[in-house]
Amino acid sequence: MRNIKLTIEYDGRRYLGWQRLGDSDKTIQGKIEGVLKQILEEDEIEIIGSGRTDAGAHARGQVANFKTENEMSLAKMTELLNRYLPRDIIAKKVEEVPDRFHARYNAKAKKYSYYVWDNMIPSAFEGFHSFYYPEDLDMEKMQQACQKLIGTHDFIGFSSLKKSKKSTVRTIDEISIDREGDLLHFTFVGEGFLYNMVRIMMGTILEIGAGKLPLSAIDEVFAKKVRADAGMTVPAQGLFLDEVYYN
Incomplete structure (x- = not known):
């Protein structure tokens, strides 16, 4: 199982904030998880953000991580994420990190x-x-x-x-x-x-x-x-x- 760290940039104007909402697809987390499931062909992927941002707020350097068994290269993952994500959400950096890395708990x-x-x-x-x-x-x-x-x-x-x-x-x-x-x-x-x-x-x-x-x-x-x-x-x-x- 690989642990992947994302550094993400987004314009929050169209979204209800970072955190996934059960009855809406208008969240940053929901959009990214949806694309990851598609490109990695996995049924369940949960990304863990460093913290929530409010509806309408933006990010230049939000950090998140997720686990996957897919062996896709980081370069290909970056390319496909940015191809299928909305234009106002960008994966700036995709890295493989140690299994113990947690975007929220490890933030200083x-x-x-x-x-x-x-x-x-x-x-x-x-x-x-x-x-x-x-x-x-x-x-x-x-x-x-x-x-x-x-x-x-x-x-x-x-x-x-x-x-x-x-x-x-x-x-x-x-x-x-x-x-x-x-x-x-x-x-x-x-x-x-x-x-x-x-x-x-x-x-x-x-x-x-x-x-x-x-x-x-x-x-x-x-x-x-x-x-x-x-x-x-x-x-x-x-x-x-x-x-x-x-x-």
Whole structure:
């Protein structure tokens, strides 16, 4: 039995997220599994992703693995995957890895990007891959908000989880802001992220930058662990999973 690792790029606009849904074929996992079954001629193939991405979110470096008995070459597998997958899902890399490799359990950190269109006039093109937020943003305040979020904290208040039996403490190593023309590019790097955590942190940073929330709101959320005290959940179309890190 071979263990195959996939590095995948996709535009999430047409899909209901990563995770396969029983009553819909509009998921990334479902599309890839369907093509793998076809080209490898196996009845059951389950791909394990490094984590879920939301409906409408994108990826440049999602990682998944699956097991197969087929001896097809990696080059041929790559060619056939990209021939039969929809044009908005691409297998960037196909590798054979040790049997113990697990895309989710072995992941040590992830890198996400979020893009904000920082112009009062919207864009006909960038609107599909960024959030149009027509507010006067204070860059210094947003930088300060980023610094407050970095470190090891209980991020339950920055997630859509109602409650969790597992730990909601996470470590964020980096949050940075770069300007790329009219796009603000926010980068988040951390050991792991809770459900909607990046999107809620991003909304909090923007509302602080727009003067709708005080900088102290971040301390309040950490102290009280109440979701309602944080900012909005920004739309998924500005979010990209850039890279998954492994040892």
